[in-house]
Amino acid sequence: MKHMNRTQLSTGLTLILGGTGKTGRRVAERLANRGVPTRVASRAADPSFAWGDQSSWDTVLDGVTAVYVSYAPDLAIPGATDSIRAFTEKAVARGVQRLVLLSGRGEAEAQRCERIVQDAGIEWTVVRASWFNQNFSEGEFLDMVLAGAITLPAGDVPEPFVDVDDVADVAVAALTEDGHAGQMYEVTGPRMLTFKEAVAEIARASGREIQYVQIPHEVFAAGIAESGAPDDIAWLLDYLFSTVLDGRNAYVGDGVQRALGREPADFAEYARRVADSGVWDVPSSRQTAVA
Numbered sequence: 001m002k003h004m005n006r007t008q009l010s011t012g013l014t015l016i017l018g019g020t021g022k023t024g025r026r027v028a029e030r031l032a033n034r035g036v037p038t039r040v041a042s043r044a045a046d047p048s049f050a051w052g053d054q055s056s057w058d059t060v061l062d063g064v065t066a067v068y069v070s071y072a073p074d075l076a077i078p079g080a081t082d083s084i085r086a087f088t089e090k091a092v093a094r095g096v097q098r099l100v101l102l103s104g105r106g107e108a109e110a111q112r113c114e115r116i117v118q119d120a121g122i123e124w125t126v127v128r129a130s131w132f133n134q135n136f137s138e139g140e141f142l143d144m145v146l147a148g149a150i151t152l153p154a155g156d157v158p159e160p161f162v163d164v165d166d167v168a169d170v171a172v173a174a175l176t177e178d179g180h181a182g183q184m185y186e187v188t189g190p191r192m193l194t195f196k197e198a199v200a201e202i203a204r205a206s207g208r209e210i211q212y213v214q215i216p217h218e219v220f221a222a223g224i225a226e227s228g229a230p231d232d233i234a235w236l237l238d239y240l241f242s243t244v245l246d247g248r249n250a251y252v253g254d255g256v257q258r259a260l261g262r263e264p265a266d267f268a269e270y271a272r273r274v275a276d277s278g279v280w281d282v283p284s285s286r287q288t289a290v291a
Contacts, residue, residue, distance in 0.1 A: 012065030012095075014038045014175055017049065022134050023102055024070050026168035027175070036176060039064065051083050057090050066098040066175050067091055069117070074236050075103055075110035076244075084113040088120050098123040098181070100174045102167070105130050105186065106248040114184075123181040125174035127167060130188040130249060133270040134164045136202060137279050140237075146282055148210050150199050153217040153241045158192035160252045163265040170259040185255030190264050192250060198267060205271035206280045217242055 014031055018024040019040030031038045039060065041049035047059040051071065061067075069087070071080055084101075091099065101117045103126050104110045110128075117124045135141050136150075144150040167187055174180040193201070199212040220241065224234045256264035274280060 012037075012097075013063050015041055015060060015064040015067045015096075016070075017041050017068060018070030018072050018102075019045070021070055021072060022132060022138055022164045023167050023171065024068065026164060027068050027171050030168060030172045031175070034172075034176060051087075054086060054090070057087060058094070061091060061094040061096065064091075064094070064096055066100070067096055068100050068102070068171055068175060070102045071113070073232055074107075075113045076107045076239055077109075077232050077236060081109060081112050081116070085116050088116055092120050092122055096122065098125075098175065100125045100127065100171050102171065103128040104244075105188075105253075106244045125180045125182070126184045127170050127174065127255070128184060128186045128253075129167050130160050130162045130253070132164050132167070133161050133189070133265075133267055136198070137274045138164075142279075145202060145210060145280055148208065148282075149213055150195070150210065151213040151215050151220075152195055153215055153220040154195040154245055155214055156194050156196075157245055157247050158194050158197075158250050159245065160188035160190075160192045160249070161198060161267050162187050162189050162256075163267075163270050166256050166260075166264045170256060173259050180259065183259070185259050186253030187255035187259075188253040188264065190252065190266055192252060193267055201268050201271045202275075202280065205268070205275040207275070208280065208282070 014036055016024050016028050016031070016038060019028050020042050024040070028038060028040050041060050043050050047056065049056050049060045069084070071084065074080070075084070088099065099117050099120065099122065101114060101124065103114050105128055114126050114128070117126065136145055141150060170185055170187055174183070196212040196214075199210055203210040221238050224237055256262070
């Protein structure tokens with residue numbers, strides 16, 4: 001694998017796939033603050049990008065030397081491996097010199113995607129992340145937090161939840177600095193928490209009564225189906241809770257420390273920050289309805 005220094009890379013653009021998502025948005029902001037020329041890829045961008053439309057890839061890759069690859073909704077989704085292989089081959093052919101892949105812990109499908117990137121013949125870094133803290137504040141579980149009851153099929157298996165800000169910092173380091181090529185960074189928080197313990201941290205920080213209610217997996221799966229969630233999201237949530245959250249990831253990684261030389265943010269720190277922002281505040285009208 002040919003090593004490219006930062007001066008050589010700096011002559012081109014850094015492409016951010018998933019640039020409007022939890023990690024991609026933060027990566028884009030950090031690169032902009034550093035003055036790194038970037039291109040944020042999405043369906044709504046110009047030029048537009050879609051994983052399902054390979055005809056859009058050439059234009060998006062024009063002038064690009066480094067790529068942050070975040071595949072939505074997850075690398076475990078059926079078909080992701082084929083998309084990652086096709087995109088990686090296209091990127092190499094178009095002169096990309098560095099790939100940074102966001103991956104997931106304990107997912108065999110995601111690890112197949114990792115191997116594709118690792119075998120591409122250019123610089124690569126894999127950022128293999130645990131469950132995001134921000135699932136409780138920027139999407140999947142936010143409505144449950146606001147409703148005061150988080151109902152999920154997760155039992156007493158602990159998870160080292162990671163702050164997305166730490167994930168973004170590691171990705172940006174890999175995109176902009178030397179010394180990260182060939183590294184597998186398993187990024188987690190500094191301690192493990194069960195979902196019940198995580199919810200207790202949120203309740204403590206927000207000053208609200210929020211319960212964690214464990215429900216049977218089949219009830220959860222039926223609820224997802226009835227909610228009208230997109231098929232890929234329904235499949236992913238079912239997969240994560242039925243397969244990945246079985247104890248295989250019940251250990252703390254050292255990726256943040258190795259990549260950044262500092263400790264990762266604790267879940268309690270994240271909860272205090274979000275509570276201070278008001279994201280978890282319940283409007284008075286909703287409080288009345290809940291009561």
